[in-house]
Each structure stands twice: as C-alpha cells, then as structure tokens.
Amino acid sequence: MSRPKIIALVGGIGRDSINQKLFGFFREESKELLDFDQFGISALPYFSQDLENDPPPEAAGFKKRVRESDGALFVTPEYNRSFPGVLKNAIDWASRPYGQNLWSGKPAYIIGTTPGAIGTFGAQSQLRGVLAFLDLKIMNQPECCFTFPKELTAGRLPEPSREFLKMCAAKFAQWVSDNR
Numbered sequence: 001m002s003r004p005k006i007i008a009l010v011g012g013i014g015r016d017s018i019n020q021k022l023f024g025f026f027r028e029e030s031k032e033l034l035d036f037d038q039f040g041i042s043a044l045p046y047f048s049q050d051l052e053n054d055p056p057p058e059a060a061g062f063k064k065r066v067r068e069s070d071g072a073l074f075v076t077p078e079y080n081r082s083f084p085g086v087l088k089n090a091i092d093w094a095s096r097p098y099g100q101n102l103w104s105g106k107p108a109y110i111i112g113t114t115p116g117a118i119g120t121f122g123a124q125s126q127l128r129g130v131l132a133f134l135d136l137k138i139m140n141q142p143e144c145c146f147t148f149p150k151e152l153t154a155g156r157l158p159e160p161s162r163e164f165l166k167m168c169a170a171k172f173a174q175w176v177s178d179n180r
C-alpha cells in the first residue's frame with residue numbers, strides 16, 4: 001500500500017533552524033510509513049482578504065498541496081511563548097475563503113524543539129487551539145516537546161531521542177491510517 005502523503009510545515013525558516021533539523025530526523029524515522037511533502041512557508045505572501053478569492057500562484061500552489069494531503073505535520077519553534085507568525089500565515093491561507101477550510105478533518109500532529117527546557121510547550125499549546133478550531137484531528141499524545149540536545153554536533157541524535165522520535169512517528173502513522 002502507498003504511504004499517506006503528509007504536508008509538513010516547519011515554522012523555523014532560518015538557515016540553521018533546529019526545527020528543520022528535528023523535522024529531518026522525524027522524516028528519517030518515519031520514511032517507511034509516511035511520505036512527507038514539506039512546503040517552504042517563507043515563500044507565501046502575507047495573507048490578505050483582498051487576495052483570498054484569487055490567490056497569487058504561491059498561495060494557490062500551497063492550497064493545492066494541502067488539499068491533496070492525507071494529513072499534516074506542524075513543526076514549531078517557540079517565539080515568545082507562542083508559535084511564529086510565519087506559520088500562522090500559512091495556516092490562515094489554507095483556511096480561507098470562509099466555508100472553504102482545507103484543514104478540516106485532516107489528521108495532524110505537532111512537534112517542536114527549543115534549546116530550553118520546556119521544549120516548545122508554550123508554542124504547542126497555542127497552536128493546538130488554532131488547529132482544533134480549524135477542525136483538524138490532532139493526535140494529542142505523545143507530546144513531542146523536544147529540548148534540542150546540546151550534544152548534537154555531528155548531525156546524529158543520541159539514541160534515546162532517536163527512539164522517542166521513532167515511537168512518535170509510528171503512532172502518528174497509525175493515527176493517520178485510523179483517521180484519514
């Protein structure tokens with residue numbers, strides 16, 4: 001059977017984003033189960049209601065990829081105890097125009113990392129509220145609030161972290177297959 005296609009949005013858009021690295025590890029640990037389609041959200045223009053009925057090509061292309069996905073993965077940094085505006089902008093694009101929310105019913109999972117101890121808990125709890133409003137089917141457990149390992153220098157995750165991500169990825173694959 002073909003793997004479900006999962007649109008992946010990574011809220012860290014910097015060159016050395018640790019959330020992009022986390023996504024790379026997550027993708028690696030689930031490569032036999034899930035087919036990720038990462039959309040580079042920094043390419044999207046700012047959402048405006050002036051544009052929602054005839055979106056520019058980047059936004060139209062993004063909406064098509066959301067529409068064709070079987071689920072969604074949100075990888076979020078924490079900015080001031082919330083998730084970054086660039087991620088909200090992408091979410092808003094696919095939620096509009098009114099009555100045409102493309103997120104509705106999609107199985108979803110949130111992961112994220114910071115160097116700090118709370119591991120994006122603040123960002124994730126705010127993002128969860130937005131995704132619940134948009135009617136995504138969010139997998140709430142296991143929480144993947146990940147303190148980015150300081151020892152990560154050679155691009156390899158320490159074994160306990162790798163095992164944890166592998167377990168989260170396998171549960172999400174099951175969640176997608178149960179809820180798509």
Ligand SMILES: Cc1cc2nc3c(=O)[nH]c(=O)nc-3n(C[C@H](O)[C@H](O)[C@H](O)COP(=O)(O)O)c2cc1C
Nearest residue numbers: 012013017018019020077078079080081114115116
């Ligand atoms: C505007 C801003 C606000 C931040 N606020 C938080 C925060 O509330 N909690 C936290 O743990 N880290 C915070 N950080 C630090 C980020 O966790 C850190 O920069 C991380 O590398 C961002 O993820 P990224 O590398 O994937 O972009 C903040 C960073 C920035 C730039």
